[in-house]
């Protein structure tokens with residue numbers, strides 16, 4: 001880009017009190033309305049954060065050093081920025097804003113840093129886990145839309161830890177995926193598989209995020225859970241998880257992901273289930289009925305929520321591609 005062709009408003013002699021408006025004026029040359037708005041709010045809040053805390057240079061340098069360390073520890077299998085977003089409650093907040101759910105539908109929760117695209121396709125009844133130490137668990141689920149109609153052909157991605165609380169990607173010498181798989185719902189909207197009963201585990205805490213948790217006197221544990229991701233054209237992408245009731249960390253999840261509607265009891269297979277799914281009687285059993293929301297329902301709800309939130313802030317906005325930008329007309 002030729003600097004002489006860029007029209008930047010003149011800025012000079014900036015002070016604590018006028019720096020923000022001048023940076024915003026400079027960024028306002030940006031042609032994309034949504035990028036401009038997001039950057040405007042980001043800069044405004046960052047500047048207010050510095051002014052409100054009377055941030056010292058030493059503290060800001062420590063913050064930058066921390067973010068540098070977060071970046072340096074990231075790899076293909078270690079996503080420290082996702083962890084940071086998770087423990088600050090930002091991941092669950094963004095999910096709640098972007099994937100609003102009407103009553104009766106399945107709520108979403110944090111993706112976490114351990115989803116992988118390596119999972120093998122599974123047939124109904126296959127076992128997700130090779131871990132023989134885990135407690136075998138039969139999982140029988142259904143998928144319907146918000147009107148209760150079964151949804152066929154939904155791609156369901158499932159992942160869980162082994163019985164020691166580690167995901168496959170956390171093992172350096174692993175051979176292929178384990179504790180994860182992909183399957184599709186049948187014509188009745190059903191999918192079922194064998195797995196192991198989830199156990200609580202600490203998120204990786206040997207890096208900068210772990211140090212931050214210790215500084216805040218927080219523990220790194222998540223209650224036992226199994227992750228699910230649902231994809232089917234016409235439906236809002238659902239990332240969720242099922243959590244075990246009465247887990248010691250049910251109400252103190254390090255990443256704030258637990259919602260009551262996603263907390264489940266592990267039952268026991270009666271004679272009917274045992275026969276139908278070929279497991280011994282009294283086998284551990286998890287059942288759940290997932291309800292997906294259509295793209296159209298989600299868009300309408302997201303837009304409605306945006307308008308209410310913007311009205312509340314006293315902002316005049318218009319919607320562009322389903323997202324608010326200032327309405328300057």
Ligand SMILES: [Fe+2]
Nearest residue numbers: 112114225227
């Ligand atoms: Fe997890």
